[in-house]
Amino acid sequence: MKKNLDMTEGKPISLLWAFTFPTLMGNLLNQVYSITDSIVVGRYLGQTALAAVGSTMPVILLLAALMIGINVGVGIIISRYFGQKNEELMRRAFVNSLYLGLFLSAGMMVLGLTFSGTILRWMGTPEGPLQEATAYLEISFITMICPLMYYLFSSAFRGLGDSQTALYCLIVSVLSNIGLDVLFVAVFRWGVAGSAWATALAQALSAVVAAVLLFRKYPMMRMRRQDLRLHGKLLRQITVLAIPIAVQSAFNNLGNLVAQSAVNLFGEATMAAYTAASRIGTLALMPVETIGSSLSVYASQNHGAGKPQRIRQGVRASLQLSLVVSTVLGVFLLLCGRQMAGLFLAEPSAEILTVVQRFLLITAVPGILAGVMQVYQQVLRGIDRANQALMGGVMQLITKIAVVAVGAWGMQNLDVVWLGWPASFVAGTVIPYFCFQKIAREMETE
Template sequence: MVKELTSGNPSKLILSYSVPLLIGNIFQQLYSMVDTIIVGKSIGVDALAAVGATGGLSFLVIGFATGLTSGFAVIAAQKFGAKDMDGLRHSVGISIILSVFTTIVLTALSLLASKPLLKLMNTPDNIIGDSQKFINIIFMGMACTMFYNMIACILRAIGDSKTPLYFLIVASILNVILDLVFILVFHMGVEGAAWATVISQGVAGALCLIYAMKKYSILKLTKKDFKYDSKFAWKHWKLGLPMALQFSVTAIGVLVLQSSLNLFGSDKIAAYTAASKVEQLLTQPAGTFGITMANYAGQNLGAGRIDRVKEGVKKCSMITLIFAVAASIILLLFGRPLTSLFVDGNKIAVFESAQTYLTVIAIFLPVLNMLFVYRNVLQGIGRSFMPFMAGVFELIARTICAFTLPTMIGFTGICLAGPIAWFRQQYH
């Protein structure tokens, strides 16, 4: 259902909006983890490393698409908060046009650049073949990813955080089934895991669209809603591009770091991949509260309630810090058993490296959680330049760390690069 975030207790609104979104994000992360678990357990460490070596490339392109659609949806949230339904529908129409154009360009460029980038990242010879197969399928399915993200962001902009959750649950179950069928029955290897992800996202997007068209009359578009208005389109680009570039700038830092990590060989890559999946699962609340605050801030800005934006920031900061402490405790106490989901028990060196990563991350999680809140609030009120510049400083920090720390303290230097970059963002 549609949910206005412009009146009522901010804490209750933030939590009630966030819970379905959090469950959806966890399910999305779980089906990503299932890919990794099945690949690591049934195919082996090298296959796990091959999938993990594509993480930076995937983040670079998919992150750009996600940031773009999130930025477009800020306009929709502002129009909804101002009760301008004609403006809302026009925003959705423009977002669709811009998303289709972006999908075509991104798909073509990413497929052309995948192999050269994998080589540039020092991807080991024993895994580069599988890495390219996996990431090319993910890139070919760009339309499915963009489609789902766009519909989900629009629904969240009008306060409906539950519908994307329901269809993500369906997609998650489908992804697990397809993983098992493609990898264990048809022996498709890493390609099977990639196809399972793409097909599942496509199904989630299609279901979201059908539901939105039938459920919400305010989203029923007509021909006039697709009328291209260059000034209005530019407003979308002004919010979407900085958010997209922020993801991409961060991803470039990840790529640089991945290049340094790849020099340590398959075991370290596999350890980093497994530990990263555990980290991503436990940092879902931070990302969820960030998305919530972007829409909360957007709606309240549209309604002229800056006072509620400030109050919401204070309340959400307290909530997210509680989640950060809880996640840190879990990482410190249960890091190894969680890592064992991805790697066979006889890989002692892999476990030790993974625990090193998780220990470092656990110490600095509160910083990351606060970043999500403040960065997304700025984006929600249309001030996306500062978050973008924070991403630039993160890129600089990651790059410096990638070329210096590993030579001094080895794999631990790789683990410290992220937290140091978070501090640079927080400072700026």
């Protein structure tokens, strides 16, 4: 395969799969790390430590969503200028996205260090895991520059149509992360804090490798002095695109934060079970998110090249891929989900295994619903309609919070809490679907 992929020519389903596959393998590998991380914490440090790490995850994912959202924006803009063959603006978009990310991450770091303990108490974290959870969260805020740089370079590669090199960088991150995790937690006995430091150092190492590869493989991305200046118009363009994406990603994870607060009401054992179940469930939900993300790059390249008729073809191809992948993974979780839960604790109770099984059945097995939502939200981002995609994200958030609140605080029923996931996928699809149909007709008749 060529080092980068021009998706303005050729069969859409083949192009999308060729672009998606390396990223999908990388993301699955990343989930292997995440699962391994929880296994190391659960088996070496016990149920309380596993609950502590799990209680921080919605906040950590919220931060990651903001970083990813900002950098997805630069990936889309680089894709657009790649389609236009404008190398100067590709470089300037990269630099100005870095400035925006540094500014926002510095502000979030200050706020996070100030309010980490308060956030966890507000979420109802029990006293048992609270201290370790606070330490984990504070380290994550201190090292925010590491994921910022990691996601920035990953998005730059994807914007250039090179998901393969992004995969190589992810492999560096994952393997070093697993090694450092075992070293810090199992050997040095640094506890939950060791797991947080392992993640940050692995991301920093991967960012260094990515920087070397980007500037070596793509000489046109090597910065000139004039490229380093703050470019007001381009910065505004990045901000207008990136902020709605970041906010929508934050909305999605804000729903998970509320869900974690609801789960905390059911006690430490349920918290540990939810930590394990959410790690396993991501194996079904993450691939369809990856397919949707690839569609945004495909749509952006064709939008920049003035080929709107290919965008609708890409949507159909993405829906087909999502259906196949989600069906295969749904069957896998039905058959093996309960057995996988036994990996996280030396002697998991029947209660924990039951919670894991029910969570997977209700939230992860119907993954095609998430796939459809991702397709229509992501294609809107790719054609510079991030605000319409954000409207879908708002509906997704409202629905998830409402269903989770009824299940936890109204009915005290975990199964109703889990229904918040599929219900939110459906709600998050409606507005983006009708917006895309209207916009696509307008684009094709111009």
